Amino acid sequence: MLIEVICTGDEVLTGKIVNSNFSYMAQKLEDVGLAVRWGTTVGDDRETLLAAFKEAGARADAVIVNGGLGPTVDDLSQEIAAQAAGVECVLNEEWLARMESFFLRRSRVMPPNNKKQAMLPSTAEIIDNPIGTACGFALDIGRARFFFTPGVPRELKRMLEEQVIPRLLAKSGLQTTIHLKRFHSYGLGESHVDSLLTGVEDLVPDGSVKLGFRAHYPQLETKLTVRGRDLDDARGKLGPVEKEVRKRLGNFILAEDEQTLEGVILAELAKREATLAIAETFTSGQIAARVGPLPGAEKILRRGILARDLGDLWRAVGPPGDPPRGELTREIAEVVAMTLRRATGATYALAVLIDLDEGADRIEFGGSICTAIAGVNEIASRRSRIVGGREWVRLGAVEMGLDCLRRYLQGLPVTERIDFEKT
Amino acid sequence: MLIEVICTGDEVLTGKIVNSNFSYMAQKLEDVGLAVRWGTTVGDDRETLLAAFKEAGARADAVIVNGGLGPTVDDLSQEIAAQAAGVECVLNEEWLARMESFFLRRSRVMPPNNKKQAMLPSTAEIIDNPIGTACGFALDIGRARFFFTPGVPRELKRMLEEQVIPRLLAKSGLQTTIHLKRFHSYGLGESHVDSLLTGVEDLVPDGSVKLGFRAHYPQLETKLTVRGRDLDDARGKLGPVEKEVRKRLGNFILAEDEQTLEGVILAELAKREATLAIAETFTSGQIAARVGPLPGAEKILRRGILARDLGDLWRAVGPPGDPPRGELTREIAEVVAMTLRRATGATYALAVLIDLDEGADRIEFGGSICTAIAGVNEIASRRSRIVGGREWVRLGAVEMGLDCLRRYLQGLPVTERIDFEKT
Numbered sequence: 018m019l020i021e022v023i024c025t026g027d028e029v030l031t032g033k034i035v036n037s038n039f040s041y042m043a044q045k046l047e048d049v050g051l052a053v054r055w056g057t058t059v060g061d062d063r064e065t066l067l068a069a070f071k072e073a074g075a076r077a078d079a080v081i082v083n084g085g086l087g088p089t090v091d092d093l094s095q096e097i098a099a100q101a102a103g104v105e106c107v108l109n110e111e112w113l114a115r116m117e118s119f120f121l122r123r124s125r126v127m128p129p130n131n132k133k134q135a136m137l138p139s140t141a142e143i144i145d146n147p148i149g150t151a152c153g154f155a156l157d158i159g160r161a162r163f164f165f166t167p168g169v170p171r172e173l174k175r176m177l178e179e180q181v182i183p184r185l186l187a188k189s190g191l192q193t194t195i196h197l198k199r200f201h202s203y204g205l206g207e208s209h210v211d212s213l214l215t216g217v218e219d220l221v222p223d224g225s226v227k228l229g230f231r232a233h234y235p236q237l238e239t240k241l242t243v244r245g246r247d248l249d250d251a252r253g254k255l256g257p258v259e260k261e262v263r264k265r266l267g268n269f270i271l272a273e274d275e276q277t278l279e280g281v282i283l284a285e286l287a288k289r290e291a292t293l294a295i296a297e298t299f300t301s302g303q304i305a306a307r308v309g310p311l312p313g314a315e316k317i318l319r320r321g322i323l324a325r326d327l328g329d330l331w332r333a334v335g336p337p338g339d340p341p342r343g344e345l346t347r348e349i350a351e352v353v354a355m356t357l358r359r360a361t362g363a364t365y366a367l368a369v370l371i372d373l374d375e376g377a378d379r380i381e382f383g384g385s386i387c388t389a390i391a392g393v394n395e396i397a398s399r400r401s402r403i404v405g406g407r408e409w410v411r412l413g414a415v416e417m418g419l420d421c422l423r424r425y426l427q428g429l430p431v432t433e434r435i436d437f438e439k440t
Numbered sequence: 441m442l443i444e445v446i447c448t449g450d451e452v453l454t455g456k457i458v459n460s461n462f463s464y465m466a467q468k469l470e471d472v473g474l475a476v477r478w479g480t481t482v483g484d485d486r487e488t489l490l491a492a493f494k495e496a497g498a499r500a501d502a503v504i505v506n507g508g509l510g511p512t513v514d515d516l517s518q519e520i521a522a523q524a525a526g527v528e529c530v531l532n533e534e535w536l537a538r539m540e541s542f543f544l545r546r547s548r549v550m551p552p553n554n555k556k557q558a559m560l561p562s563t564a565e566i567i568d569n570p571i572g573t574a575c576g577f578a579l580d581i582g583r584a585r586f587f588f589t590p591g592v593p594r595e596l597k598r599m600l601e602e603q604v605i606p607r608l609l610a611k612s613g614l615q616t617t618i619h620l621k622r623f624h625s626y627g628l629g630e631s632h633v634d635s636l637l638t639g640v641e642d643l644v645p646d647g648s649v650k651l652g653f654r655a656h657y658p659q660l661e662t663k664l665t666v667r668g669r670d671l672d673d674a675r676g677k678l679g680p681v682e683k684e685v686r687k688r689l690g691n692f693i694l695a696e697d698e699q700t701l702e703g704v705i706l707a708e709l710a711k712r713e714a715t716l717a718i719a720e721t722f723t724s725g726q727i728a729a730r731v732g733p734l735p736g737a738e739k740i741l742r743r744g745i746l747a748r749d750l751g752d753l754w755r756a757v758g759p760p761g762d763p764p765r766g767e768l769t770r771e772i773a774e775v776v777a778m779t780l781r782r783a784t785g786a787t788y789a790l791a792v793l794i795d796l797d798e799g800a801d802r803i804e805f806g807g808s809i810c811t812a813i814a815g816v817n818e819i820a821s822r823r824s825r826i827v828g829g830r831e832w833v834r835l836g837a838v839e840m841g842l843d844c845l846r847r848y849l850q851g852l853p854v855t856e857r858i859d860f861e862k863t
Contacts, residue, residue: 030476032466033654036459039481043455053453055488058462058479065478072495231456301732302725302744309724310834315748320756321725323732323744333743333784361756411733 018189020046021055021077021161023069025084025094026168030060038083038173049182049195050227050242061091070101074159079185081177084168086151088131094165099138101158106136112143112152119150144180146172153180162188196251198241198259201272203420204435207232210239213265220261221254234409235416235437236278239266268429271420278419279307285426286317291364294320294357298330299371299384303415319363327370335360345372347398350389354398358391365426366391369418371410383439384410388418390425397421397431401438413437441612443469444478444500444584446492448507448517449591453483461506461596472605472618473650473665484514493524497582502608504600507591509574511554517588522561524581529559535566535575542573567603569595576603585611619674621664621682624695626843627858630655633662636688643684644677657832658839658860659701662689691852694843701842702730708849709740714787717743717780721753722794722807726838742786750793758783768795770821773812777821781814788849789814792841796833806862807833811841813848820844820854824861836860 022042028034036058043053057073059065066085073080085094099106113135120127134150137143144153144164151167153176164181166173186195202210207230218226225245231238241258245251263270271278286293295305295318305321308314324330327349331340336356341349350368358366372385383404390397399421403413421431445465451457459481466476480496482488489508496503508517522529536558543550557573560566567576567587574590576599587604589596609618625633630653641649648668654661664681668674686693694701709716718728718741728744731737747753750772754763759779764772773791781789795808806827813820822844826836844854 024479029463030466030479031470032463032476035463040452040455040458043453047454053455054483055492056447056453056479056481058481060477069478299738301737302728302746303732305725305746306729309746310831314724315722317748318746319748319752321744321746322756323725323728323741323746325738325740325742329742329784333745361752408733 018051018079018185019054019077020051020185021057021073021080022053023057023059023073023080023082025059025061025066025069025082027060027091029084030058038168038170041170041174042081042083042177045177045182046185048197048240048242049186050193050244051182051185051189061085061093063093063097066093066097067101070097070158070163074101074161074163077161079188080158080161080163081181082163082165083173084166086134086153086165086167088128088133088150092133095133095137095141095154098141098154098156098158098163098165102138102140102156104139104156107139108132109135109137109141109143109152112137115152116150144176146176148172148175155184193244194247194251196243196245196248196255198243198255199274200239200241200262200266200270201276201278202237202239202266202269203235203271203278203416204269204433204437205237205266206436207237209436210237210266214239214262217258217261217265220257225251225254226258235413236271268424268433271423278416278423279311282419282423282426283308283311283314283317285423286365287313289364292317292319292362294322294361294363294366296322296324296330296334296353296357296366296368296370297418298324298326298369299373300369300411300415300418303411304367304369304418307415307419320357320361322357330370345370345385345387345400347387347389347400350387351391351396351398354389354391355396364393365422367418367422369414371414373407373410378407380404380406382406382410384414386410386414386417388421388431390422390431392425397425399432401435403437404439405437441474441502441608442477442500443474443608444480444496444503445476446480446482446496446503446505448482448484448489448492448505450483450514452507453481461591461593464593464597465504465506465600468600468605469608471620471663471665472609473616473667474605474608474612484508484516486516486520489516489520490524493520493581493586497524497584497586500584502611503581503584503586504604505586505588506596507589509557509576509588509590511551511556511573515556518556518560518577521564521577521579521581521586521588525561525563525579527562527579530562531555532558532560532564532566532575535560538575539573567599569599571595571598578607616667617670617674619666619668619671619678621666621678622697623662623664623685623689623693624699624701625660625662625689625692626658626694626701626839627692627856627860628660628689629859630660632859633660633689637662637685640681640684640688643680648674648677649681658836659694691847691856694846701839701846702734705842705846705849706731706734706737706740708846709788710736712787715740715742715785717745717784717786717789719745719747719753719757719776719780719789719791719793720841721747721749721792722796723792723834723838723841726834727790727792727841730838730842743780743784745780753793768793768808768810768823770810770812770823773810774814774819774821777812777814778819787816788845790841790845792837794833794837796830801830803827803829805829805833807837809833809837809840811844811854813845813854815848820848822855824858826860827862 141154149172229240302323328340354368564577572595652663666678725746751763777791
């Protein structure tokens with residue numbers, strides 16, 4: 018099935034906003050085994066919109082149009098859809114009533130120009146938008162089925178997942194359910210994970226499980242897409258593959274599906290009613306900045322300290338004596354973590370200290386990272402060297418600090434060797 | 441002149457990467473008075489690439505193609521460009537020699553598959569890429585001039601600005617130079633700035649100055665595009681308008697052109713050989729995270745402290761006595777800033793404290809922000825209330841803290857009322 022996507026709107030065409038709706042839609046379709054073949058971006062302009070709709074209608078089996086369903090004069094999708102399909106726009110009383118009750122629930126009177134949002138092509142099938150006033154709809158233009166979706170990301174997301182994708186799957190005739198399982202890992206490169214997972218797809222002999230990756234350094238996402246008659250069938254097939262992936266990637270799996278590394282850490286801390294203090298150098302405080310914005314973090318993240326070097330950090334955290342000179346060691350990080358824990362009264366303290374190379378930024382530029390975690394009865398630490406330029410070292414140090422903490426809280430070894438470190 | 445952009449590559453088409461090259465190109469063209477009329481995204485696939493090139497060649501005057509110039513088998517731009525133009529690909533000895541010396545300078549032998557990058561359509565005009573092995577080129581397909589550019593963002597950037605845009609301007613026949621002047625402000629909304637600047641364009645009666653905005657909360661970018669015979673003429677016309685904008689927006693202008701708020705602050709501090717310490721609550725340490733990654737910041741940003749509430753911050757910074765109870769005040773922020781300055785030995789200390797509303801996140805959710813800056817002889821502070829949901833308050837507090845510091849360092853009043861605060 019040939020699927021196209023048309024993104025509309027002057028803000029997207031002029032680059033005022035980056036078109037993340039497109040990549041979101043393409044990824045979502047890929048996750049269910051469908052693929053976008055062609056993407057078009059046009060502005061709020063009658064002539065180009067009409068041309069784009071007609072071309073896609075001549076070429077594709079299904080077209081998703083994004084944007085142009087709003088109440089203002091430059092929202093043209095319904096009007097041009099009707100023109101391209103050769104039908105009239107008519108007032109849809111059902112959607113008008115929906116909008117009026119939408120405003121009523123918010124104790125507001127519907128402004129007159131919103132009525133425009135209920136003017137739909139006469140042949141349109143309504144596609145529900147439970148969280149906004151832009152009415153989704155589907156109709157045929159040329160040989161293709163067109164699906165019109167709102168530009169507001171959260172409205173698009175809900176409509177695509179709940180309404181458009183099931184219709185696309187039905188139209189594709191696959192008569193199958195797709196289930197997606199995701200594993201997030203840190204410390205193994207894509208080709209390493211690929212070779213570790215050789216043959217896992219063959220655990221389901223009918224070829225209905227597909228393995229894929231998405232790398233966003235320092236994390237890697239491993240995706241299993243499985244096709245089945247229904248959700249139970251898909252999950253049944255996935256079971257043994259999922260188990261095998263967990264076994265082979267082991268401690269490197271830091272989260273699954275919608276989970277995040279920082280979310281997993283926060284959940285572990287919340288479970289124990291524990292608090293956390295963090296001391297960082299060089300990272301610009303990005304470890305605390307990852308944990309801080311999560312819901313509930315304000316109770317758990319007790320203190321974050323950022324210092325420009327070990328000397329300043331030593332004075333800020335306050336262990337006895339002068340800051341140590343010479344090479345940065347695990348023991349120094351341990352002293353900082355233990356002192357920080359005592360000083361703040363936090364249940365756990367994480368210290369991430371970095372000794373940077375001298376000189377200008379370059380691809381061989383590196384740093385030694387000493388990480389320590391102090392807890393109730395136990396202290397853990399590791400020392401690693403990462404190279405690849407300042408920003409790469411910074412990103413790597415933040416992820417390593419967080420992942421060591423995750424491992425510590427889950428009772429896993431924090432010193433397991435990773436692919437990104439040099440010795 | 442009708443300009444189209446074609447972005448190629450499976451990574452973009454499948455949404456694996458968000459297409460920020462497109463928005464970058466569209467913005468750059470707009471900045472020089474040109475506009476993109478149509479955008480197309482296709483994968484690394486012969487059939488769709490050929491169709492996309494032919495359609496654009498029939499429709500547009502100029503087409504920018506991005507991507508597909510690399511050395512691997514799925515890089516198809518040269519091959520399909522030749523096919524669409526009805527010519528052969530031939531080895532370009534000049535570019536081959538360029539590539540060989542490129543590798544030689546890096547003490548590496550050129551891998552054989554890179555030779556493919558010197559296979560260009562026989563009618564191609566070479567467009568220089570001084571920082572990579574992908575050769576840019578231009579040729580005619582249909583009625584349009586096509587410009588082929590590399591997918592690597594920094595190579596694209598350089599080639600677009602230095603090579604492609606001058607050719608497009610020449611082709612457009614405008615025979616003019618475009619100069620862009622940008623002002624960054626914080627604290628005034630877009631419509632407010634629009635009304636403050638009413639009539640500034642008319643200071644140049646021939647209509648060659650155009651005013652535009654780009655809002656990215658909490659900052660606003662005001663853009664003046666001026667058209668002239670040459671750069672001197674353009675700058676001459678811009679002069680009085682620029683002066684008037686500076687006069688009307690006054691203290692609210694925090695940076696110009698490529699400058700950033702955090703960069704301006706760091707430059708002010710570097711000029712005085714001063715250091716900075718920052719204490720924050722609720723912001724997840726995002727004030728320090730803005731300043732920290734800049735070149736040279738590791739010498740200047742002496743300490744960052746993040747605490748979950750005033751009590752914890754009080755204990756971390758260490759003023760005498762118990763943490764104050766009751767309403768958060770400017771005076772409390774001043775005590776924190778002064779104590780922090782003394783404790784760290786920093787030249788300046790910034791304290792940003794927030795008293796959040798109770799209850800769940802919602803659009804009316806707000807917070808009171810108390811900001812104080814302690815310096816050598818003088819302390820400054822302000823109290824503001826911002827509403828709009830947790831994330832909005834967080835963004836607003838970070839920007840307000842940084843902008844107060846900028847104002848303080850520049851000798852401007854830190855208490856000037858802004859549009860985003862409620863009373």
